[in-house]
Amino acid sequence: MASSPGTSENPLRVAIVGSGPSGFYTAGHLLKAKDLEVSVDLYDRLPTPFGLVRAGVAPDHPKIKSVTRVSEKTAAGEGFRFFGNVNVGEHITHHELKERYHAVIYAVGAETDRQMDIPGEDLPGSWAATQLVGWYNGHPDYRDLEFDLSCKRAVVIGNGNVAMDVARMLVLPRSELDTTDTADHAIEAFASCEIEEVVILGRRGPAQAAFTNPELLELGELTDADVVVDPADMNIDHNSLQDIEAEGQLTARKNVEILTAYSQRESTGKSKRVVLRFLRSPVAIRGDGKVESIDLVRNELDHGSDGALRAKATDDHETVEAGIVFRSIGYRGVPVDGVPFDEWKGTIPNEQGRVVDPHAQHAIPGEYVVGWIKRGPSGVIGTNKRDAQETVDNLIQDLHEGRLEEPSSGGAPDEVESLLSERAPDHVTYAGWELIDAAEKAAGEPQGRPRVKFTRVEEMLDAAKTSV
Ligand code: NAP
Numbered sequence: 001m002a003s004s005p006g007t008s009e010n011p012l013r014v015a016i017v018g019s020g021p022s023g024f025y026t027a028g029h030l031l032k033a034k035d036l037e038v039s040v041d042l043y044d045r046l047p048t049p050f051g052l053v054r055a056g057v058a059p060d061h062p063k064i065k066s067v068t069r070v071s072e073k074t075a076a077g078e079g080f081r082f083f084g085n086v087n088v089g090e091h092i093t094h095h096e097l098k099e100r101y102h103a104v105i106y107a108v109g110a111e112t113d114r115q116m117d118i119p120g121e122d123l124p125g126s127w128a129a130t131q132l133v134g135w136y137n138g139h140p141d142y143r144d145l146e147f148d149l150s151c152k153r154a155v156v157i158g159n160g161n162v163a164m165d166v167a168r169m170l171v172l173p174r175s176e177l178d179t180t181d182t183a184d185h186a187i188e189a190f191a192s193c194e195i196e197e198v199v200i201l202g203r204r205g206p207a208q209a210a211f212t213n214p215e216l217l218e219l220g221e222l223t224d225a226d227v228v229v230d231p232a233d234m235n236i237d238h239n240s241l242q243d244i245e246a247e248g249q250l251t252a253r254k255n256v257e258i259l260t261a262y263s264q265r266e267s268t269g270k271s272k273r274v275v276l277r278f279l280r281s282p283v284a285i286r287g288d289g290k291v292e293s294i295d296l297v298r299n300e301l302d303h304g305s306d307g308a309l310r311a312k313a314t315d316d317h318e319t320v321e322a323g324i325v326f327r328s329i330g331y332r333g334v335p336v337d338g339v340p341f342d343e344w345k346g347t348i349p350n351e352q353g354r355v356v357d358p359h360a361q362h363a364i365p366g367e368y369v370v371g372w373i374k375r376g377p378s379g380v381i382g383t384n385k386r387d388a389q390e391t392v393d394n395l396i397q398d399l400h401e402g403r404l405e406e407p408s409s410g411g412a413p414d415e416v417e418s419l420l421s422e423r424a425p426d427h428v429t430y431a432g433w434e435l436i437d438a439a440e441k442a443a444g445e446p447q448g449r450p451r452v453k454f455t456r457v458e459e460m461l462d463a464a465k466t467s468v
Contacts, residue, residue, distance in 0.1 A: 020051020022371025023107030084428035094338035110331035120285030129328035138183030151323020158328035353391025432464030
């Protein structure tokens, strides 16, 4: 019989699916666990690691991307392996992972976007913001999308940080993109972008906006665009004022201060404008074969049953001409084959990271979640650090209390490698990623850019095989 998992004879074998921030923080916490021998295999469907740090964070925010240094340290540690270009569900199933590891942790994020369910949402020119984000960041799934940026006005629906990123990227001058790792195809397309005005719509008021202060401040410092807020939108209702005065509402209070200052600004005559409008919801997107305008309704705020202030439509309608619309109303998780899924929340049902069988209402031994697929798409990158710690603590508790089963296949590390060599012969190890990384950085160096990204899987695989 095998000795209890976590010893040098029988290391605790963990598969983590998804190599974004939550997957890497989880790997780091596990490998640092006291008095425990752990081996971690980190899977990703792309040949490249780091998830939204590579494919989500805006290219003009390079400092945020430096979090990958922590991941690089984790990857250099004993007991870590990366299997990129392996699609769990296709090359290896959930069931097969469970046969090979003491625990399987899903860190798959929230891969799709939320829908508004309004007429015209599917017209050409109506996009999910996440599509534009994936495209300008060179994600292979999005690199061939074609955005028609030849119109004068774009509308971005939603008041989160993704809406801020999208609005900013649409108006940045080429000189500011040229020094970033924005995908080459996007730099070219943005350079001929004719958009002069980006309207950002919040369905609630300035006090309820989900964006954070630094992102809002950045809008006020754009080289080519004035930021515009209608002073009438800053007549904040009594309930909202009370809310933002409460303890813990510093971000909202400061957002209102910044927006008030913006509403008092005179135009400086820059060639572009970013207009923040509040208490407006889209009710229909219109156009003959493509987006031409968007119908909006003015909202009022009303206390919902949970006490929160909600948007309630009035009879006041208007139409705004626009050639392109981005809905930026949040990401949504997608189901993993063989694992329970909460359709309503778009997450895997769990209790503090332990996957729960929704019918039997108990934790399923050896199955865990971290990050957005655990808690929904909220928080900044750092939020995933303590989120991952909670899951890892519970996994270790389960180990100590005998709730983890021995892998039925024995779980020998080389057995996994030979299975993957058969099923996914083009899988990329961490050494392969380092070659891709080095090639991208080398291509960026002469241009004064952090890297020039490969945007096709085949190019990545070629680079991963090139010996230096
Ligand atoms: P988010 O922060 O959840 O914002 C979603 C926005 O969409 C909210 O303003 C929400 O309004 C609005 N919304 C939802 N349903 C709507 C509807 N049917 N009609 C109109 N508006 C609707 O989501 P996100 O912007 O996708 O960002 C996801 C997470 O990533 C956030 O935690 C964000 O902070 C983080 N992130 C951070 C950075 C950064 O740190 N720089 C950059 C990008 C993303 P209500 O409040 O009324 O629901």
